[in-house]
């Protein structure tokens with residue numbers, strides 16, 4: 202994972218509650234064997250006109266397709282973002298589309314942990330604060346918002362300032378760009394030492410047939 | 413003397429790599445089993461990050477979920493392009509990362525939870541993971557085994573460890589003798605019914621007691637397999653002579669001196685006298701009866717001489733709601749006697765009941781009979797080894813003569829991810845483990861039962877009390893098979 206601290210960007214407003222992972226990425230994409238390329242399928246059913254078979258055209262009304270919001274690295278949504286199935290593909294799709302932070306009043310549990318594992322800062326603000334930012338981004342697509350992870354703040358040029366909570370361990374991981382594997386590898390000395398001893402405990406080897 | 417420990421506690425402690433402050437403990441993983449569906453992104457993750465697979469010798473892979481079971485030809489040329497691509501991806505990934513791979517027609521191919529034990533790769537005291545929730549099966553050997561997600565699969569590939577919060581312990585003691593016609597499947601269904609499908613969430617279960625000890629390894633695997641259906645992280649059974657007998661001489665089992673030393677270690681694993689559990693439950697085996705699920709979760713079952721429960725039997729409002737929904741989906745009326753439910757399809761197989769002993773038990777019921785009119789019945793051995801053994805014992809002939817289809821090994825109709833699926837409205841007596849809506853195909857209706865009960869239902873066309881199954885006849889068939897060289 203890439204270390205992440207300050208995100209200064211315009212924001213894409215998605216003023217809906219309960220956006221579930223099936224909307225974020227529909228189940229037909231779970232059969233893919235790749236880890237990448239999910240950005241193209243983010244919000245698939247909303248993003249494309251699917252009524253005409255065999256002709257997938259972008260739905261010009263959907264915010265993701267509006268030219269003025271291109272390049273936004275922050276997504277703003279309402280309550281309970283990421284509910285539904287546990288698919289990690291939802292976090293992959295959001296991240297691979299280019300979002301580095303999502304601002305909402307609440308997030309679903311499993312999505313919350315999946316996002317953390319995939320380099321996305323989830324910013325929980327209260328309803329009022331989210332509404333303020335949402336309105337400003339709707340009115341002015343070029344409205345710039347700054348999310349600072351180290352200081353746990355969200356600010357803009359129009360005087361908005363809020364702080365947010367984040368689990369210290371998750372914050373540490375995001376700031377340092379540690380994915381869970383990177384984190385475990387901090388214990389590589391312990392691991393090497395353990396493994397050296399454990400290798401001799403042949404009862405634990407799946408395939409070693411003799412000693 | 414050190415403080416008495418549970419089996420779980422011993423295995424846990426022997427695998428602790430680190431216990432960093434403020435983080436979950438890091439656990440060493442002895443074996444990761446890999447299959448085609450949950451592994452491709454994990455391999456790609458390694459490639460993207462430029463990481464190596466740390467211990468290829470601690471991985472084995474096979475294909476099971478996607479492979480057709482109709483014929484060898486269909487397996488070698490899979491028509492479904494997505495399935496075919498997943499199988500091919502696993503082939504390439506195993507070659508690239510040096511993992512031993514048991515391909516579609518390999519003599520050791522089979523459902524991933526069948527082949528670990530068959531090869532002797534699954535052994536007591538190990539930690540075992542797989543990107544599949546029924547990994548708990550391997551706990552039957554006194555291993556700590558649990559299912560994981562794709563990111564975790566990658567994590568194990570890269571580090572051979574997993575950060576894991578420690579589950580609580582739960583001992584379920586089943587004492588006494590199982591009545592005639594009652595099987596391991598009925599034990600575990602009874603447990604799930606009693607504690608609920610989330611009753612063991614956050615726990616590692618140890619199954620103990622004389623009824624568990626009396627089970628064969630196959631029966632123990634059936635019990636541990638469905639631990640996850642009660643929400644448990646893992647299910648374990650202490651290793652004993654039955655375990656050692658099963659493992660001796662298998663391909664990956666230790667040999668010679670190493671075997672003796674391994675057994676000596678394994679004997680230290682069972683829970684010490686006086687060790688305490690966070691939770692305990694006792695069941696009297698003599699009170700159990702053959703179970704049939706009627707609803708859309710494994711906890712929704714009745715005994716074969718019982719009825720579809722009424723709303724008044726529901727324990728909570730949430731249960732009442734799911735009962736109502738299940739009546740509708742399953743097209744059943746409350747109060748309907750279980751024996752009157754007629755079926756269209758019989759599926760004998762899966763990692764729950766696709767083992768040789770299961771097929772023998774079903775064959776003993778079927779022998780000398782023919783399946784009822786309009787019934788579609790299939791036997792899908794869980795592995796190539798089971799298939800070969802069954803054919804050597806002539807079980808395939810018994811099934812075929814009775815009108816069953818005899819298939820190639822794989823997950824088949826357990827999950828409807830390959831061509832074997834139920835049609836909407838079709839009703840199936842199934843020896844698998846999940847009766848969720850749509851599990852065996854959209855609109856399909858699943859009733860979970862033991863292999864014996866599935867076999868009897870195939871013959872009569874409706875659920876039938878195996879305890880009344882022309883017992884004399886059944887005993888005769890059993891004796892005959894024993895005389896013919898099968899062992900029961």
Ligand code: SF4
Nearest residue numbers: 546762763823826827
């Ligand atoms: S047989 Fe069924 S439960 Fe077992 S691994 Fe295959 S799909 Fe999963």
